[in-house]
Amino acid sequence: MSEVIVVTSGKGGVGKTTTSANVGTGLAKLDKKVVLIDTDIGLRNLDVVMGLENRIVYNLVDVVEGNCRAKQAMIKDKRYPNLYLLPSAQTRDKTSVTPEQMKKLVEELKEEFDYIILDCPAGIEQGFKNAIAGADRALIVTTPEVSAIRDADRIIGLLEANEMKKIDLIVNRIRMDMVKKGDMMSIEDVLEILAIDLIGAVPDDENIVIATNQGEPLVGNNTLPGQAYMNICKRIIGEEVPMLDLAGSNGFFAKIGKLFKKN
Amino acid sequence: MGVFDLFKKKSSGNVAKDRLKLLLVSDRANCSPEIMEMIKNDIINVIAKYMEIDSEGLDIQITQTESDGSNGNVPALIANIPIKEVKHNS
Numbered sequence: 001m002s003e004v005i006v007v008t009s010g011k012g013g014v015g016k017t018t019t020s021a022n023v024g025t026g027l028a029k030l031d032k033k034v035v036l037i038d039t040d041i042g043l044r045n046l047d048v049v050m051g052l053e054n055r056i057v058y059n060l061v062d063v064v065e066g067n068c069r070a071k072q073a074m075i076k077d078k079r080y081p082n083l084y085l086l087p088s089a090q091t092r093d094k095t096s097v098t099p100e101q102m103k104k105l106v107e108e109l110k111e112e113f114d115y116i117i118l119d120c121p122a123g124i125e126q127g128f129k130n131a132i133a134g135a136d137r138a139l140i141v142t143t144p145e146v147s148a149i150r151d152a153d154r155i156i157g158l159l160e161a162n163e164m165k166k167i168d169l170i171v172n173r174i175r176m177d178m179v180k181k182g183d184m185m186s187i188e189d190v191l192e193i194l195a196i197d198l199i200g201a202v203p204d205d206e207n208i209v210i211a212t213n214q215g216e217p218l219v220g221n222n223t224l225p226g227q228a229y230m231n232i233c234k235r236i237i238g239e240e241v242p243m244l245d246l247a248g249s250n251g252f253f254a255k256i257g258k259l260f261k262k263n
Numbered sequence: 264m265g266v267f268d269l270f271k272k273k274s275s276g277n278v279a280k281d282r283l284k285l286l287l288v289s290d291r292a293n294c295s296p297e298i299m300e301m302i303k304n305d306i307i308n309v310i311a312k313y314m315e316i317d318s319e320g321l322d323i324q325i326t327q328t329e330s331d332g333s334n335g336n337v338p339a340l341i342a343n344i345p346i347k348e349v350k351h352n353s
Contacts, residue, residue, distance in 0.1 A: 144279075145279070146279050146282055146283050146286070149283055150286055150287065150290065153287050153290065153291070154290065157291070178276075179276065181274070182274025182275070182276045182277065183274060183275045183276055184275075184276050185276050185279050185280055185283075189276070189280050193280070193283055193284065
């Protein structure tokens with residue numbers, strides 16, 4: 001059975017696109033057939049994070065408007081046999097696509113793919129509405145900052161109002177050294193405030209910048225964020241994976257792990 | 264600077280958490296500043312019938328408080344209204 005997952009956050013710059021790229025690539029590495037859809041029309045980014053920017057011919061708007069078939073617009077990632085990208089249009093705006101059209105497209109793609117990952121634009125306007133229209137579940141990306149968590153709370157409210165079946169949280173860019181000193185909210189703090197299920201935490205790590213520079217998602221390699229993203233992918237497909245120890249001490253994360261298993 | 268400062272000073276992480284909690288209560292209650300201002304004015308009008316209050320010093324906010332029941336924290340409207348003089352005109 002295929003699943004449609006929207007990656008969203010409300011606030012910009014918290015790591016939606018990086019998360020989409022890594023989750024999509026990770027699921028492909030786990031032998032799932034995956035298509036990543038960049039729904040940020042006008043501000044195309046997922047293609048560069050994936051390192052596929054030179055291979056774009058058609059885009060999402062072309063598909064929706066019937067200028068080409070979905071198959072023609074999807075770029076096959078040569079590094080992974082099961083991974084495809086449907087890029088966004090750079091010279092159009094959010095109103096070029098409607099929620100109904102997105103739903104229809106996603107339904108069509110469901111027949112061929114195990115996972116459809118929708119990279120949502122920032123904000124709560126048309127682009128957001130388009131991205132969530134056809135989704136079965138949502139991954140909320142937030143950072144341990146007041147502004148990002150506030151926006152995440154708003155997004156969760158909107159998703160619940162839209163009857164999203166499953167909503168999970170990814171706490172991104174956590175710095176355990178700062179948490180230890182009391183200068184950053186902990187994963188527990190964020191969970192207490194947002195009160196949704198945690199599916200993973202990703203540390204703030206220079207390897208993310210390096211991977212983005214190179215256009216190659218780091219999921220699954222032996223860096224800490226690479227492991228964290230792979231664990232998130234395994235949890236998405238239903239495996240039980242203990243929470244990664246980001247700090248190098250047991251107590252704290254063992255607790256989070258237990259929290260996770262309860263759900 | 265010393266050990267005592269450590270105890271006195273709240274860590275910035277906790278400051279962030281407390282600010283967020285308050286912020287989200289009013290966000291979730293969907294109360295705009297305009298509506299808060301209307302509530303404030305109505306409260307002043309009602310109470311002014313019975314006592315003279317310091318409308319400048321009046322402070323109302325939506326916050327969280329523990330409920331007597333078992334359902335944990337509930338939103339509450341807290342008003343701090345300084346009284347200047349109680350009217351005796353009965």
